[in-house]
Amino acid sequence: xxxPIIITIACIYFTKNLSRTYEVKATVYTGIxxxxxxxxxxxxxxxIGVANAMDNLINIIQAENTLKRVxxxxxxxxxxxxxxNNDNQYISSSSFREIYGRTKNNRDGAAxxxxxxxxxxxxxFQNILKYEKQNKDNxxxxxxxxxxxxxxxxxxxxxxxxxxxxxxxxxxxxxxxxPGIAYNTLDILMKEFVNEYREIRYGxxxxxxxxxxxxxxRIGAELRIAEDSLTNYNIEKRVINYYDxxxxxxxxxxxxxxxxQSATLEFNSAKALTDQLEARMGNNLKQIKNNIDFINxxxxxxxLTGAISEIQxxxxxxxxxxNNLVSLKKQLDNTSxxxxxxxxxxxxxxYTKEGIAKSSIVSQWLDxxxxxxxxxxxxxxxxxxxxxxxxxxxxxxxxGSTIKRKERNINFxxxxxxxxxxxxxxxxxxxxxxxxxxxxxxxxNPPAFPIQAQPTKRKIIVIAAFAGSILLILGFFILLxxxxxxxxxxxxxxxxxxxxxxxxxxxxxxxxxxxxxxxVQAIAxxxxxxxxLPYLVNKKEKLPFxxxxxxxxxxxxxxxxxxxxVQYWSGAGLNVKSLNWNKDFNVYSSEYLIAESVxxxxxxxxxxxxxxxxxxxxxxxxxxxxxxxxNLNIIIVRATRGWKESDSILIxxxxxxxxxxxxxxxxxxAERYVVEGYTGMLPPYNSYxxxxxxxxxxxxxxxxxxxx
Numbered sequence: 001x002x003x004p005i006i007i008t009i010a011c012i013y014f015t016k017n018l019s020r021t022y023e024v025k026a027t028v029y030t031g032i033x034x035x036x037x038x039x040x041x042x043x044x045x046x047x048i049g050v051a052n053a054m055d056n057l058i059n060i061i062q063a064e065n066t067l068k069r070v071x072x073x074x075x076x077x078x079x080x081x082x083x084x085n086n087d088n089q090y091i092s093s094s095s096f097r098e099i100y101g102r103t104k105n106n107r108d109g110a111a112x113x114x115x116x117x118x119x120x121x122x123x124x125f126q127n128i129l130k131y132e133k134q135n136k137d138n139x140x141x142x143x144x145x146x147x148x149x150x151x152x153x154x155x156x157x158x159x160x161x162x163x164x165x166x167x168x169x170x171x172x173x174x175x176x177x178x179p180g181i182a183y184n185t186l187d188i189l190m191k192e193f194v195n196e197y198r199e200i201r202y203g204x205x206x207x208x209x210x211x212x213x214x215x216x217x218r219i220g221a222e223l224r225i226a227e228d229s230l231t232n233y234n235i236e237k238r239v240i241n242y243y244d245x246x247x248x249x250x251x252x253x254x255x256x257x258x259x260x261q262s263a264t265l266e267f268n269s270a271k272a273l274t275d276q277l278e279a280r281m282g283n284n285l286k287q288i289k290n291n292i293d294f295i296n297x298x299x300x301x302x303x304l305t306g307a308i309s310e311i312q313x314x315x316x317x318x319x320x321x322x323n324n325l326v327s328l329k330k331q332l333d334n335t336s337x338x339x340x341x342x343x344x345x346x347x348x349x350x351y352t353k354e355g356i357a358k359s360s361i362v363s364q365w366l367d368x369x370x371x372x373x374x375x376x377x378x379x380x381x382x383x384x385x386x387x388x389x390x391x392x393x394x395x396x397x398x399x400g401s402t403i404k405r406k407e408r409n410i411n412f413x414x415x416x417x418x419x420x421x422x423x424x425x426x427x428x429x430x431x432x433x434x435x436x437x438x439x440x441x442x443x444x445n446p447p448a449f450p451i452q453a454q455p456t457k458r459k460i461i462v463i464a465a466f467a468g469s470i471l472l473i474l475g476f477f478i479l480l481x482x483x484x485x486x487x488x489x490x491x492x493x494x495x496x497x498x499x500x501x502x503x504x505x506x507x508x509x510x511x512x513x514x515x516x517x518x519x520v521q522a523i524a525x526x527x528x529x530x531x532x533l534p535y536l537v538n539k540k541e542k543l544p545f546x547x548x549x550x551x552x553x554x555x556x557x558x559x560x561x562x563x564x565x566v567q568y569w570s571g572a573g574l575n576v577k578s579l580n581w582n583k584d585f586n587v588y589s590s591e592y593l594i595a596e597s598v599x600x601x602x603x604x605x606x607x608x609x610x611x612x613x614x615x616x617x618x619x620x621x622x623x624x625x626x627x628x629x630x631n632l633n634i635i636i637v638r639a640t641r642g643w644k645e646s647d648s649i650l651i652x653x654x655x656x657x658x659x660x661x662x663x664x665x666x667x668x669x670a671e672r673y674v675v676e677g678y679t680g681m682l683p684p685y686n687s688y689x690x691x692x693x694x695x696x697x698x699x700x701x702x703x704x705x706x707x708x
Contacts, residue, residue, distance in 0.1 A: 004469040011465040018461075020453035022179040024186050027445035028170045030057060057170060058161045060200065061193045067156040069196075071144045072132075073188045074181065075151055076124035079103070079116045089449055091180045095150065106139050150181050159189065169444065179450045186447035194441050205431045212424035219417045226413055230406045269375075305377040485642040487667065489674045496643040497635075497651060499665040502531040503678050504639065505561060507669030516683045520675070525564045527679045528666070532565075535632040535662075536609070544577070544607040546598055546630040550654070551637060552617050552647045557668040558636045562611045569609060577602075578611040587615050596625045617650045624657040633663050639670035 032053045060066060081088065082096030091099075103112050115127040132140040143151050159174045172189070176182035308328045487493045490501045505524045508517075536545040549558040562578050569576045581587050585601040595601060598610065612630070614622055627633055635651070637643075655663055667674065673696055676682055681693045694700065 007469040008466040015458045022182045022450040023175045024182045024447045025173040026447040029442045029444045071151045095178045183449045209427045223413045226410045504667040504670035504675045506675045544610045548630040548633045549613045556636045575608045577607040581615045595623045635665040639667040
């Protein structure tokens with residue numbers, strides 16, 4: 001009981017100056033669960049997605065890179081605003097003196113102090129980033145990776161982030177022994193993690209947007225070049241609308257085929273009739289054809305007919321061409337009359353031999369000639385235009401394939417452009433969604449400067465020290481009891497020996513109880529006598545009551561106890577005799593080794609009780625007859641020694657020698673409390689002794705009166 005009390009008092013003393021801690025909390029609204037995207041739909045509806053998004057946020061807050069930036073910004077802020085003599089809302093004076101001294105006294109202290117720009121935290125932070133090198137001798141690098149209580153990674157890892165139930169809220173808390181550092185650490189973290197979150201989320205999206213934008217510009221340039229190329233080609237080839245023009249040419253070609261067929265029929269028909277009529281005309285035909293004026297008129301008719309035919313075939317309805325056509329027709333009529341007049345002048349006979357008037361034949365011939373010339377002119381005009389159409393076919397064939405190839409290229413480029421444009425718009429939409437979700441990251445409850453320290457754990461520490469010391473000591477003694485084979489008391493002795501313990505005799509008392517030793521020994525001797533006497537029954541004829549005192553080792557106190565009993569019983573009027581193996585008989589003689597009775601060792605007279613002290617069992621053997629002849633065989637053993645395996649073997653051997661005899665054990669040199677378990681309370685009988693005795697025996701409400 002004293003050790004736990006001493007430990008508890010020491011713990012109270014050493015924890016009187018226990019450092020106080022300050023806790024700062026902040027709450028962040030994420031909007032991940034109940035937020036909305038740009039399409040108006042809820043953000044993330046599935047449980048796994050929500051959990052993943054929240055875990056990402058928590059991991060970003062607790063990420064090493066985020067905490068490093070917080071550490072450097074906190075260091076910059078404290079070095080700018082710290083005061084060596086006064087506490088402020090940034091850092092206490094004691095903490096600032098520590099970090100300032102650490103910075104100044106560094107081997108590169110002048111350069112480190114040069115990093116501090118008192119006008120700007122951002123510039124100081126950038127200077128720190130430039131100075132940092134991944135080297136163990138670099139002060140800034142070591143500030144984060146060594147074990148500084150305010151700026152190192154292990155300290156900042158104690159920032160706790162937890163989701164509040166299943167809501168959109170994240171609760172962030174941090175505890176430090178400096179209120180200013182605790183507050184500013186969370187204040188910087190609130191801004192830093194939002195920037196880190198946006199950078200991570202926007203980084204990939206911005207790269208994708210930049211890629212699609214570059215592709216869009218490239219494909220757009222290709223599309224413009226292809227379209228300009230088609231336009232220039234159409235201008236070069238004088239093509240307005242290739243497909244309509246080719247359709248028109250095909251229609252004209254078909255029309256000319258029909259007209260050519262019709263003109264050919266007319267030409268052939270007119271030629272056949274003309275030949276037939278010329279055969280009938282005879283000499284008149286030669287005269288007419290030899291007339292230069294007739295030939296000229298005929299050529300003029302042919303020319304006019306061709307001109308009229310060309311105008312009629314390809315006229316566009318213009319007024320000038322219409323007037324020209326009327327004029328040509330008038331000229332044609334006049335020339336035809338002139339031809340008719342000339343032909344009439346050359347008719348020789350009035351009638352032909354078939355009886356037909358020659359003037360009628362000439363008139364018909366002239367009409368057929370005119371029709372022939374007209375059909376011939378029409379056919380020539382049509383054939384000429386057919387040749388022009390063929391040239392157009394030759395022209396439009398390669399133009400068409402080239403235009404189609406260019407149009408296919410434009411169409412492919414346009415589709416590619418539209419596809420990239422859609423992807424670009426999707427990426428922009430994604431970025432807007434990210435902007436909306438990032439905009440919902442709002443510090444709902446910003447960190448507040450703590451003005452009251454957290455309750456210390458001093459009470460818990462003291463209670464834990466008290467309870468722990470008790471458990472430690474109790475555990476030690478339990479372990480000692482489980483492992484120790486020292487006999488000590490009745491319970492352990494009976495457990496180890498499997499023999500009945502009939503009593504205990506005290507050893508030397510403490511100095512303050514030395515005056516009571518004789519009284520205590522007398523009480524113990526009296527109890528020993530009382531314990532032995534019940535075994536003294538069935539006395540054999542001509543023999544006293546025999547008691548064998550045995551032990552497994554030397555020094556257990558057999559002689560002492562025998563002397564005490566001899567004195568006590570002799571005082572009571574009994575005739576008692578003691579035999580000692582070292583004095584009264586020879587343990588190495590045949591009389592002892594194979595003795596059939598105690599009479600072989602000693603001549604019995606008129607003794608009432610015979611106490612026989614045998615040698616130690618470890619080095620001597622005892623006759624079985626001597627053991628069975630005795631009324632009581634008692635093993636004397638010191639309570640202060642351990643029980644060994646050899647002792648158990650000797651006892652088992654001794655027990656096997658006994659026939660219907662009980663082997664008992666008696667403890668010598670036992671503690672007072674063990675003896676009191678048999679004799680009751682031993683002197684002195686003062687109040688303290690009574691209290692201790694009651695505690696040991698759990699007599700919490702017992703009363704003792706007139707104890708002597």
